[in-house]
Amino acid sequence: MMEIVSTALVFFLIMDPLGNIPLFLSVLKDVDSTRQLKIIFRELCIAYAALLCFLFGGHYVLDFLGLSQEAIEISGGIILFLIALRMIFPVPNGIFGDSQAGEPLIVPLAIPAVAGPSILAVLMLMTTTQPMLPLFISLTSAWILTAAILLAAAPLHRMLGRRGLIAIERLMGMLLVMMSVQMMLNALRSFDWAAN
16 A cells, blocks of 8 residues: 555656646636636546556567666656756746647647656556556556646645745655655666676
């Protein structure tokens, strides 16, 4: 049970719903408020479908490429580390640059905001080390929590304010840095044991 909770926390931190609130509000600022919730829900469902594809099909890609367990873990740790750095030190226009006008479809809200390369890579990594059912439960739990936060984006933004959201995102980034370093240390330790 603790492994499911910790894995769900990793997925939740990578999806970064609080950090995505400004992006969602910015992209949807010209869309009618009655339609915003429908668009957010649609984009979240598309993101969930993409995540499930990588959960159930990602290990075939890794088998085809013939990557070692250590290489997968180290690269997953590096990706998490880079995402965490962007959470702690955000760029001026956000991770995805300037948003385009009009109603979005898939890009940038579903992919890469929720189902970005980092979580897709981590999903592929975890399918090689953990059973599928706990991973599915963890992923679904993290997605439900992410969906609840993003569907409440406007009231949360009013309640926490820009500074509150930035502070929480940076705290989440610090947690993700520690998790990414631990992932790389575990990979290096297992590589060292395999060499000896």
